[in-house]
Amino acid sequence: MAVVSRLWRGGAAVCSPAMMWLSLAMDARFSTSLGPPKTRDPGGRGVHWVFLGCPGVGKGTYASRLSQLLGVPHISTGDLVREELASSGPLAQQLAGIVNHGQLVSNEIIMSLLTKRLEHGETKVESGFILDGFPRTIRQAEILEGVTEIDLVINLKLREDALLAKCLGRRICSHCGGNYNVASVNIKGENGRLDFIMAPLLPPADCASKLITRVDDTEEVVKERLRIYNEMSKPVEEFYRARGKLLEFDLPGGIPESWPKLLQALNLVDHDDKQSASA
Numbered sequence: 001m002a003v004v005s006r007l008w009r010g011g012a013a014v015c016s017p018a019m020m021w022l023s024l025a026m027d028a029r030f031s032t033s034l035g036p037p038k039t040r041d042p043g044g045r046g047v048h049w050v051f052l053g054c055p056g057v058g059k060g061t062y063a064s065r066l067s068q069l070l071g072v073p074h075i076s077t078g079d080l081v082r083e084e085l086a087s088s089g090p091l092a093q094q095l096a097g098i099v100n101h102g103q104l105v106s107n108e109i110i111m112s113l114l115t116k117r118l119e120h121g122e123t124k125v126e127s128g129f130i131l132d133g134f135p136r137t138i139r140q141a142e143i144l145e146g147v148t149e150i151d152l153v154i155n156l157k158l159r160e161d162a163l164l165a166k167c168l169g170r171r172i173c174s175h176c177g178g179n180y181n182v183a184s185v186n187i188k189g190e191n192g193r194l195d196f197i198m199a200p201l202l203p204p205a206d207c208a209s210k211l212i213t214r215v216d217d218t219e220e221v222v223k224e225r226l227r228i229y230n231e232m233s234k235p236v237e238e239f240y241r242a243r244g245k246l247l248e249f250d251l252p253g254g255i256p257e258s259w260p261k262l263l264q265a266l267n268l269v270d271h272d273d274k275q276s277a278s279a
């Protein structure tokens with residue numbers, strides 16, 4: 001209870017069972033040095049990983065792939081916000097005014113959505129998580145640190161000129177929720193030669209006619225989100241770097257080039273091979 005009350009210094013105490021679960025059920029064994037990350041400890045607890053990175057970098061894509069590989073839930077606060085927006089719940093209108101302008105939602109709202117999601121996971125006896133989109137401010141990182149131990153923070157990085165193109169090319173299938181990208185990024189260097197290539201991630205025929213674009217993926221709003229990332233979220237990188245938990249990963253291109261390299265960086269190549277063999 002003490003840990004949970006610490007979540008909201010100066011605000012209403014959150015005494016959610018999910019937060020209690022989060023703080024108590026987690027076995028806080030971790031290493032401050034960045035050796036090969038453990039994917040499951042002897043007690044059977046799944047990883048506690050966090051993805052950081054600018055809008056459009058691909059946090060959702062890689063977090064979702066790793067969550068399938070490791071059998072832990074991928075929890076995206078952006079998705080939680082969008083689900084709430086799509087509902088006719090009491091928060092929807094308030095959220096639309098914030099999200100559609102690229103601003104950050106208040107800690108109170110984000111923590112309440114996250115708590116609800118964790119409570120749901122509790123009923124399914126989930127173990128571990130890969131967080132994407134949280135924490136996004138130093139305050140959120142402190143809140144998270146107060147309730148559970150994070151093993152590893154993967155900071156995905158992509159050149160700034162590719163980020164805008166990736167956000168503008170992002171599409172979602174309104175039927176199955178699949179994420180695609182129609183942008184073909186070909187950036188030339190000063191000598192006129194191609195410097196960086198990222199192929200589009202095109203949808204299968206079934207999804208092609210059902211694609212929608214996120215309302216906050218317009219040029220104006222993406223630029224504002226990038227500005228806010230640099231101001232509010234970039235300091236979170238230092239927060240984890242200082243704790244020896246930050247793994248910097250420069251994306252070398254699209255999924256075919258980046259995924260194997262990410263697995264290598266995470267020491268998960270064997271894991272992927274075993275899963276492919278048993279599939």
Ligand SMILES: Nc1ncnc2c1ncn2[C@@H]1O[C@H](COP(=O)(O)OP(=O)(O)O)[C@@H](O)[C@H]1O
Pocket residue numbers: 054055056077078079081098099102103104105106110132133134135136140216225
């Ligand atoms: N941890 C958070 N704190 C505050 N607002 C958040 C958080 N996570 C998501 N949001 C809101 O949801 C929006 C979409 O989030 P996300 O899908 O993670 O976007 P991005 O592509 O910018 O990483 C954000 O612009 C913000 O308004």
